Amino acid sequence: MITDVPIISADSHITEPPDTYTARIDARFRDRAPRLVHDVKRGDLFVIDGLDKPIPMGLVAAAGKPAQDLAMFGARFEDLHRGGWDPEARLADQVRDGVSAEVLYPTVGMMLCNHPDFDYKQACFDAYNLWIAEYCAAHPDRLLGIGQTAMRSVDDGIRDLRKIRELGLRGVMLPGNPAVADYHDPVYAPFYEAAIDLGLPLSFHILTSQQDTFRVRGPKLNAFMSIIRGCQDLVGTFVFGGVFERHPRLRLVCVEADAGWVPHFMYRMDHAYDRHRYWLASGALTKMPSEYFREHVYTTFQDDWVAFQVKDLCNIRRLLWANDFPHSDSTWPRSQELLAKHAAHLTAAELRLILHDNVAELYGLAGA
Numbered sequence: 063m064i065t066d067v068p069i070i071s072a073d074s075h076i077t078e079p080p081d082t083y084t085a086r087i088d089a090r091f092r093d094r095a096p097r098l099v100h101d102v103k104r105g106d107l108f109v110i111d112g113l114d115k116p117i118p119m120g121l122v123a124a125a126g127k128p129a130q131d132l133a134m135f136g137a138r139f140e141d142l143h144r145g146g147w148d149p150e151a152r153l154a155d156q157v158r159d160g161v162s163a164e165v166l167y168p169t170v171g172m173m174l175c176n177h178p179d180f181d182y183k184q185a186c187f188d189a190y191n192l193w194i195a196e197y198c199a200a201h202p203d204r205l206l207g208i209g210q211t212a213m214r215s216v217d218d219g220i221r222d223l224r225k226i227r228e229l230g231l232r233g234v235m236l237p238g239n240p241a242v243a244d245y246h247d248p249v250y251a252p253f254y255e256a257a258i259d260l261g262l263p264l265s266f267h268i269l270t271s272q273q274d275t276f277r278v279r280g281p282k283l284n285a286f287m288s289i290i291r292g293c294q295d296l297v298g299t300f301v302f303g304g305v306f307e308r309h310p311r312l313r314l315v316c317v318e319a320d321a322g323w324v325p326h327f328m329y330r331m332d333h334a335y336d337r338h339r340y341w342l343a344s345g346a347l348t349k350m351p352s353e354y355f356r357e358h359v360y361t362t363f364q365d366d367w368v369a370f371q372v373k374d375l376c377n378i379r380r381l382l383w384a385n386d387f388p389h390s391d392s393t394w395p396r397s398q399e400l401l402a403k404h405a406a407h408l409t410a411a412e413l414r415l416i417l418h419d420n421v422a423e424l425y426g427l428a429g430a
Contacts, residue, residue: 064401065410067418068162070206070427072382073267073317073362075389076197077123077146078108078170078190080139086189091182095189096170104135108170112179122146122169125392132390143388149200156204159385160398163204165421166194167235167267167317169389171210175237175270183237184212187222195229206425207231208265213240219253223260232425233263233315238271238292245296246303246345254309261426263360266296267317290319294327297359301331304345306354313424314359318386321361322368325375328352356380360424364393367404373412381416382424 063069080098087095094111101107107116120134123142145152146169156162168174171190177183187210198207209226211234213219226234234257236245243249257264268274271292276285293316300306300314331351335344347354356377362384363369369381383401387394405413421427 063160064398065413065417067414069160069417070421071161071164071385072421073167073384074164074387075167075169076194077142077388078168079147082193083186083189086192088185088188091185094182096186098139105137106139110174112177112182117170117173121390123388124390125388125394146388149197149205152205153201155387159387159394161385163206165206165208165232167208168210172267172270176272180212180214180241184214184218187212191226191229195231202230208233208235210235213237215242216249216253220256223256223262226262227260233265235265235267238266238296244299246299246305251308254312258309258311263313263315263424265315265317266293268293268319293319297355301351301354302344304347306358307345307347312358316359316361318362320366320369321363321376321381322366322372324361325372328355364391365400370405370408378412378415379420382421383416
């Protein structure tokens with residue numbers, strides 16, 4: 063093991079089983095609930111009413127596969143990593159990767175973030191929160207679930223926060239685009255203060271904003287380079303919009319967008335504010351933008367050698383390592399090997415921060 067403390071992945075995922083939504087969703091939406099279907103040519107697919115394309119299972123649990131074997135289609139649910147939906151099998155997956163606990167995000171639920179019908183989205187998230195709470199209850203010290211809110215309204219968001227806390231979940235994942243005003247609007251003040259009071263950090267995951275379309279110029283592989291931009295836009299919205307100025311205890315997690323870009327992004331934010339704020343409006347700030355980023359924004363990353371190299375240009379207390387299991391970009395089961403290579407220059411104290419202490423403090427993991 064690369065460190066003497068238990069390693070916690072700050073971003074891992076479950077694989078929603080076929081009955082996640084159908085068995086728990088509000089009866090009004092049961093006939094439209096997200097469901098698993100089998101296609102002879104394309105394999106198993108999660109079909110979501112109101113979305114143009116179903117979700118193929120090929121990449122959602124492809125951790126450990128050779129790169130040349132990655133494919134979107136052709137997978138069957140029963141052949142996927144069982145730990146994605148079986149909490150007992152999950153413990154063996156953790157042991158194999160040298161991980162002691164994981165902060166868990168959805169898979170189908172990520173795509174649901176972009177659903178245009180907020181009532182439907184709310185019903186799906188209510189069902190998911192029930193399921194993920196059941197899953198994590200088997201081993202609450204090692205399975206750390208994040209709940210979802212559709213942000214249908216400020217009042218609904220606060221209701222969701224309270225339910226998420228009651229279910230024993232550790233944080234709240236928001237869609238990139240809320241139903242009403244954008245996230246920098248002061249109308250959200252009661253929601254942010256409720257999140258602070260309940261101890262629920264806000265999370266924004268890649269691929270959960272309307273901007274995350276994969277429709278980019280050039281070869282298809284260029285789409286991979288675009289997936290961090292939605293999170294960057296959200297960080298800028300909170301910083302330049304004065305959200306952290308008005309809510310100094312608020313914490314935001316930028317999930318799976320890597321961290322190697324953070325020093326330049328902070329520098330460019332400061333440059334924009336210093337040079338262009340008089341003709342490009344922003345919120346009222348009493349600090350430089352980078353100061354808000356350094357204090358309030360956490361970034362998770364997996365295979366990001368650069369993040370370890372620029373640790374001194376970031377706030378190392380806001381860097382969170384993750385393995386992204388069982389998705390296709392996961393470092394599982396080679397996380398220890400990659401960490402030994404990427405973080406060889408870090409001190410023991412720095413390793414403890416990035417691999418354990420930061421995430422334990424963020425989520426209040428007593429005794430972790």
